[in-house]
Amino acid sequence: MPDAGAALPPIAATDALAVSVVVPLYNEEESIPALQTQLTAALAALNRPFEIIVVDDGSRDNSFALLRAWQAQDPAHVRVVRFRRNFGQTAAFAAGFSRARGAVIVTIDADLQNDPADIGLLLAKIAEGYDVVSGWRVQRQDAALSRRLPSHIANALISRVTGVALHDYGCSLKAYRREVLQNVKLYGELHRFIPAIASWMGTEVAEIPVNHRARQFGRSKYNLSRTFRVILDLITVRFLLGYATRPLHVFGGIGLAMGALGTAIGFYLTYLKLVLGQSIGSRPLLLLAVLLVMLGVQMMSIGLLGEMTMRTYYETQDKPIFVIREVLENHATEQEAKQAP
The missing domain is CATH 1.20.58 (Methane Monooxygenase Hydroxylase; Chain G, domain 1)
Incomplete structure (x- = not known):
């Protein structure tokens, strides 16, 4: 794999802001200091304009006070969005996406299990021409029975039903071209299905191995009950992908x-x-x-x-039922067609 700190090919030379990192957060006061240090260092090493958008999903601990201090220390790069209550990770991602200004939008968890140093690997893959790049936690540092086994079953089921084969839909470390997310509307708990939903638009999706670390602070917000909700969401996604217009x-x-x-x-x-x-x-x-x-x-x-x-x-709403990647045409011919009676 390429070195995350190595020089990366340009994504778009005209973009004033190259990378936006969206971080959903809920009761992570112990993780925030290390997250601030590691994430800022990883992004600074890329030598690209960047911004960090942290979405506080209604935390009840001291998280927002720490985020306020972080934003005050680095106002040029850090923006904080605070929810009135806990709305869930999908809502947090949607709020971050709506405010992101970068040509590429990266998502990452705040619990430090995702390694910020891997962001460079995602951007390098995006620069190869892919629209969506998903992280694959090859060596997961989670409990085998309660986390890894249900995740393996869910990933296999999602890949089979949606036709977009990924080993790790649940990995929050992902990168998207901005134009992809502009056409994706999120609700419920559909954030994990973004690659599958985006596939309807003909996007190029890639998956790369990323580092996964054991949780250092707090406790996981996920349990076995979420597996059943994933199945219900999968039915929704399958309908949206195959029958939304018919x-x-x-x-x-x-x-x-x-x-x-x-x-x-x-x-x-x-x-x-x-x-x-x-x-x-x-x-x-x-x-x-x-x-x-x-x-x-x-x-x-x-x-x-x-x-x-x-x-x-x-x-x-005059909403199109298709998405155009690009148009190749003769502009003189187009003008003649407009002037024709």
Whole structure:
């Protein structure tokens, strides 16, 4: 791997501010002094204009006082955003992204398990032409049963469902080109799925090994219950990636399948009644046929309502259903086309 402190190829020569680092933080008063020292030193070694945006996600300890002191010591580079209460990591990332001014935006945790020295490696990979670079904690310093095993299962599932194969979706150490995040809207707990969501726009995603350190202070905010929330979020992401602009295809497909099965059962019962003369009034199969047909109609109706909602959403906001990377054209031809009757 390249040396993080080595000279890096330029990202964009015209960018006044090259790198923005977004740091979500919640009750990390013990980690802040070391974070300040290590992060500032790592960014200064890159010899690029940078800013650090720390988002205090409603900390109840002494974190904000320490952040205030940090910002006062280095007002040229440090900006602090303080939430009124704890809104979660996704909201913290969204707040940081909305205020970031750099050509490349880097995210990193405040608990010092991510190594700030690895930021240079991410930027070097971005400079190769990638739009998103994700860190891969190859040698994780976490409990095997409660953290690493659920994470391994979740990463495999997310990669399979989204089609974007990453070993470590949960690593907060990531780098994004600014234009990628400008087209990504975050809510819920979707921050870990940004590479998958960005893939809809045709972004180039890479993954590189990064250092991972044992937690020195405090305790982890993650537990096994988050694994189940990840699965629910994954369903949302899969729908957004595959059916956001055509909801009838998923709801209508389910509705057609249910309606067809209910209809088939109904024909079978009709055959038993009219041809074989059997009684079908007390058969549970009759109730199942009626239920399936009704559910099929309901699912079709939900799909049609979804189609109307999405059309209203896109048309009223004039929101495009595509993202253009670049346009190659003859400007003289374009002017002639505009002047043509």
